[in-house]
Amino acid sequence: MIIVNDIDELNTLDIGNSAVTIGKFDGLHRGHRLLVNRICMLKEKGLSSVVCMIEMGKNGIISHEERDMVLESMGVDYLVIMRFTEEFAKMSPEEFIFKFLKDKLSAKEVVVGSDFRFGYKREGNVGTLKKFEDKYDYKCEFYDKLEYNGEVISSTIIRDALADGNILLVKAMLGRDYKIEGEIIHGQHMGTGIGFPTINLSFEKERIVPRCGVYASRIKIAGNEYKGISNIGRKPTAGEFDVNVETNIFDFDKDVYGENAEVIPEKFIRDEMKFGSFEELKNQIARDVESVKKAFEYGL
Numbered sequence: 001m002i003i004v005n006d007i008d009e010l011n012t013l014d015i016g017n018s019a020v021t022i023g024k025f026d027g028l029h030r031g032h033r034l035l036v037n038r039i040c041m042l043k044e045k046g047l048s049s050v051v052c053m054i055e056m057g058k059n060g061i062i063s064h065e066e067r068d069m070v071l072e073s074m075g076v077d078y079l080v081i082m083r084f085t086e087e088f089a090k091m092s093p094e095e096f097i098f099k100f101l102k103d104k105l106s107a108k109e110v111v112v113g114s115d116f117r118f119g120y121k122r123e124g125n126v127g128t129l130k131k132f133e134d135k136y137d138y139k140c141e142f143y144d145k146l147e148y149n150g151e152v153i154s155s156t157i158i159r160d161a162l163a164d165g166n167i168l169l170v171k172a173m174l175g176r177d178y179k180i181e182g183e184i185i186h187g188q189h190m191g192t193g194i195g196f197p198t199i200n201l202s203f204e205k206e207r208i209v210p211r212c213g214v215y216a217s218r219i220k221i222a223g224n225e226y227k228g229i230s231n232i233g234r235k236p237t238a239g240e241f242d243v244n245v246e247t248n249i250f251d252f253d254k255d256v257y258g259e260n261a262e263v264i265p266e267k268f269i270r271d272e273m274k275f276g277s278f279e280e281l282k283n284q285i286a287r288d289v290e291s292v293k294k295a296f297e298y299g300l
Helices: 007-012 030-045 062-075 086-090 093-104 124-131 154-163 169-175 277-299
Strands: 001-004 018-023 048-052 080-084 107-111 137-143 180-185 199-203 213-221 225-235 244-249 262-269
Touching: 001 007, 007 080, 007 225, 018 030, 030 048, 030 137, 062 124, 062 180, 093 107, 107 124, 107 225, 124 137, 124 213, 154 169, 169 262, 213 244, 213 277, 225 262, 262 277
Parallel strands: 001 080, 018 048, 018 107, 048 080, 107 137
Antiparallel strands: 180 199, 180 262, 199 244, 213 225, 213 262, 225 244
């Protein structure tokens, strides 16, 4: 997959005729992937598959690394990062179709959600795309939002579920595990000092994380999977303020500093707490470990 970070770069690429989908795609949830799967199916017509992702800036649901991995695994040929500029803001819907979809991407198929809006003051919609099909020689397909348990699948609901620590709903709407990935780095080694050694992740800070607290979690390192207990938060007892992801892996004593790891929260256990002493913290962690082990034993 080729990642295009500047639209002007498209002039230097031989994309050929293409199948295009456009959107924010924050989290790449099940609804988003329906659109992406469709443009990848259209490759059977000899078209390149192009995902045009409107840049979200900070606080994405997933990391850029996971985003790229998911899209590439689906068979996407090009990922175009669309930055909101004054030029884009002033384009009429027809200008957007002509200057971007046709001139830059040679679009033959355009696949979007039924609520897609574009162009100056968001005046363009799927009706606009259908109106100009013949004039600009492309076909437009649009799809309604998917639902889960009678609720529309959306990035907003996933964000709210993360804020509530509702990992089950997050996973159901994403259609895959929610994970936090990064390099294992040295921390303050306080966990070791109280009998619960942990791994600390250096992860992409420009993303949201679940509700601060303690979680039952699975951990993947070097192709192996383990169970453990994770604290996502600021470690108030230790006086830290940045959000950290710290995990005690059960029955594990390997040196894995410098390795990449995925922490996959499975179940929220309790909110983060501040303790009067490290002895109180140690006793609470022992209780939490027992709770997590029982949760795994009973299938969470």
